Amino acid sequence: MNKILREKIQEALSSVLPITLIVLVLSMTITPMPVGTLVLFLAGAVLLIVGMAFFSLGTDVSMTPMGEGIGAQLPKTKNLAVVIAITLLIGILITIAEPDLQVLAGQVPSISNSMLIWTVAVGVGLFFVLALLRTIFKIRLSLLLILFYIAVFIFSAFVPNEFVSVAFDSGGVTTGPITVPFIMALGVGLASIRGDSDAQDDSFGLVALCSIGPVLAVLLLGIFYSGGDAGYTQIAVPELEDTRQVAAEFVHALPDYIREVVSALLPVIAFCAIFQLIFKRFHKIQLQKIGIGFLYTFVGLALFLTGVNVGFMPAGHYLGQQLALSGKSWILIPLGMLIGYFLVTAEPAVHVLNRQVETITNGGISQRAMMLSLSIGVACSVGLAMMRVLTGISIYYILIPGYLIALTLTFFVPKIFTGIAFDSGGVASGPMTTTFLLPFSMGACEALGGNVLTDAFGIVAMVAMTPLLTIQTLGLLYRFKQKDMPQETLAADDEDSIIVLEGDT
Template sequence: MVIVLILSFVIAPLSPEIMVEFIIGAVLVIIGMAFFSLGAEVSMTPMGERVGGSLVKTKKLWFIIGTGFILGIIITISEPDLQVLAQQVPSVPNMVLILSVAAGVGIFLAVALMRILFGFALAPLLIVFYVIIFLLAMLVPGDFLAVAFDSGGVTTGPMTVPFIMALGVGISSIRNDRHAEDDSFGLVALCSIGPILAVLLLSLIYQTEGCFSPERSGSIANSVEVGQLFLGAIPEYIKEIGVSLLPITVFFGLFQIFSLKLERRTLSKILIGLVYTYIGLVLFLTGANVGFIPAGNALGTVLASLPYAWILVPLGMLIGYFIVKAEPAVYVLMKQVEELTDGAISGRAMQISLSIGVAASVGLSMIRVLKGISILWFLIPGYAIALGLTFLVPKIFTAIAFDSGGVASGPMTATFLLPLAQGACIAVGGDVVRDAFGVVAMVAMTPLITIQILGVLYVKKEAQSAGRTPGMEYQTDMMELFAEYGDDEIIEF
C-alpha cells in the first residue's frame, strides 16, 4: 500500500476513483488475510492431515491412488483462479479447458501420493517432466505459450495449497524412515506440472489465438457508487467461494462418516475454521479483484509512459519483494516448514528467499514487457539452473523450493502484478498475450532457485558447525552447572 501511495503522489499520478478503490481493496485484503490464516490453520490443515492419515490406514493402493485422482479433480475445479485462466483462452471451450486442467492435477496428485508411499526421489521426476514440458513448448504457438506456463501457478492457489500440503503430511505419517518428513513436501510441485502439460496439449489440438480485453469498471462519480462497486461484487464471490469450498467440505464429510468419526469438539472446531476460511477468501478476493486490478493496470500504464520507462524494472522488483508477503498460502507453507523441520529452516529465512526470488522475477518480467523478449529465453535457463541445483542440496530443500513456486504465484500476482505488466505492455505498444502474460510463470520459477541457494548455504553452515571441537559446548555447560549447584545436587538430579 505504502509503495503504491508514494508512487501515486510522486511520479505516477492515479485518478481519485482508482485511489479510493485501491485503499478500500487493501483494507479488505488485510481483513481477509487475517480470517483466512486463522481458518486455514484450524480447518484446512487438520482436514488434509486426517484425510491423508485415513487413506493410508486402508492399506489399499488402488483406493489411495483413485481417491487422490478424484480429489485432485475436485479441488482444481473448485479453484476460483481457474475461471480466469479459462477466459484467457477463448479458442478452447471453457469446460474443456477446466476439465483438462483438473484431470492433469488429478493425475499428478496420484503420482505425488505414490512417490510418498514408495519413497521415490522427487528430483528425477521433476527433471523428466520438465524436459517433456519444454519439448512440447517448442511446438506450441507463441500466443499460447505464456498462458500455458501461467496455468501451473494459477491452479495451485489459496484454496488448494493448505489442503494438498496437509494431505502430504498425513500420507507420509505412516512411514518411519528418516526421509518421510522430507517426502511430505513436493505435492504442490508435482500438481503444478499437470496444468502446464494439459494446456500445452490442448494447444496442439485447438487452433488457438491470443485474445485480451482489459477489464475496467465504469467511471465512478461519487462515494456511493464506490460502495455499490464493492457491495455488488461481494455476492458474486460469496457464491464463487461457496461453490469452491463445497466439494472439499462434502469430501471431508464422507470421510468423517465412514472413516474418521472425529469427536464433536474437534469437528466443531474444523467447521468454525471453514467459516473463517470462507469469510477470509470472500473479503480477500473482493478487495484484490475490485481494488487492485484497476490500480495495477493504471500504475503500469503511467510508469511505462514516462520518458524514463526503464524505472519499471527497479520499481517492479521493489513491489515484487513485498507483494509475496501478502500471498495467503505463503504463510501456510512457512508454518508447515518450520514445524516439520523443528525450526532448522526458519520461516523468516524462507520469506526473505521468496521475496528475493519474486523481486528478480518481476524485474525480468518488466524487461520482457519493455523489450518483447520470448518467455522461453528466461524459463529454459531458469529451470535448467533450478534442476541442476537439485544435485547439490538436501532432498527437503528441493521439495520445499518447488512447492514454494506454486505457492508464491497466487492471487496477489494475478490481481496486481499481471495487470501491472498488462498496463505497461499496452503503453509501450507491445503484444499483451505474448509479453505481459508469463508473469505468473516467472514468479513461480525464481523461488525454485533462491530456496535451493538457501539450501546450499545451509549445507555449508552445517559443514562449518561440524568442524568445531566435539563436546566443547557440552563441557562448557557442565562446568557452569558444577559452579552453580555443586556435585551432590547434580548427581541427585
C-alpha cells in the same frame, strides 16, 4: 480465538501495508492516480487485511487438520486402486475450487472456461496421484522433476507462442489459497505414517508436482485444440466520482465472489464429510472446530477475493500503463522489483507454507528466512518480466536457463530443500500475482504497443520459477552451515526432527 485473530490481523497488516504505501507514494509522485481508483485500491487493501486474517485462521483450524487426517488415513487403505481413485478425485475437486483458475480462464475467450478448467483439473489430479505414489514408494523428487520438465519444454515446441505463456501460467494459478493448505497438510499426513528418516524430506514436493500437471495438460490442449487463436480480455479501469460509487463497486461484486467461494468450498466440504462418514477419523469436538474453521475460511476468502479483484486489479493496470507512458519506461524494472518484493508477503498461501516449513523442520528453516528468500525471488522475476515487456524477448530465454539451473541444484542441496523450493514456486504465484502483477504487466505492455499474450502473459510462470533458485541457494547455505556444526549437534537435530514426525502420528 480473539487473541489468535488479532495476531492474524497484525500479520496481514504487516504484509499488506508495504505494497499499500508503495502505491500511495507512486500515486502522489510519478503516476498521479484518479481519486476514485485510489479509494477503490485503499478499500480493497482493508478487505485484503481482514480477509487474509480470517482465511489464515480458518485454514489453520479446518484445512490443515482435515488434510493431515486424510493423508494419514489413505496409506492405511489396503486397496491401491481405491487410494488412487480418491486421490484423483481430491486433486480434481480442489483445482476446480481454486479461484485463481477462474481468473486465468477468463483471459482466454477462444477456449471455453469449462474446457480450460477441466483440462487443468485433470492435469492436477493425475499428478496428485503421482505425488502420492512418489511419497509411498520413496521415489526421488528431483528425478521426476527433471523428467517432466524435459517433457514440458519438448511439448511447448509444438504449440503456438500465445499458448505457451498461458500453459506455464496455469501451473502457477492452480496452487493457490484453496489448494496449497490442503495439499501441504496431506503431504504431512502421508509422511507421518511412514516415520522413516526420509519422511520429513518427502512431506514436501506435492505442490511441486501438482504444478507441472496443468502445464502439460494445457500444452496438450494447445496441440490438439482447434478452437482458434488465444486471446485476452482487456481490463477496464472504472471511472468513479465519489465514495458512494466506490462502495457500490464492492457491494455489487461481493455476492459474485460469495457464490464463487461457496461453489469452491462445497465440493471440498462434501468430500471431507464423506471421508468422515466412512473412516470416523475425527471426534465430535474436532468436527465442530473444523466446521468453524471452514466458516472462517469462507468469510476470509470471499473478502480477500473481492478486495483484490475490485480494488487491486484496476490499480495495477493503471500503474503499469502510466509508468510506461511516463517517458521513463525503464523505471518499470526497479519499481516492478520493489512491488514484487513486498507483494509476495500478501499471498495467503505463502504464510501457510512458511508455517508448515518451520514446523516440519523444527525451526531449522525459519519463516523469516523463507519469506526473505521468496521476496528476493519474486523481485527478480518481476524485474525480468518488466524487461520482457520492454524488449519483447521470448520467455524461453528466461525459463529454460532458469529451470536448467534449478534442476541442476537439486543434486547439490539437501532433499528437503528441493521439495520446499519447488513447492514455493507454485505458492508464490497466487491471487496477488494474477490480480495485481499480471494487470500491471498488461497495462505497461498495452501502453508500449507490445503483444500482451507473448510479452505480458508469463509473469505468473516467472514468479513461480525464481523461488526455485533462491530457496535452493538457501539450501546450499544451510548445507555449508551444517558442515561447520559439531557432529553431536547435528545428531541432536536429527533426533528432534524424528520426534516431531512421531508426535504428528
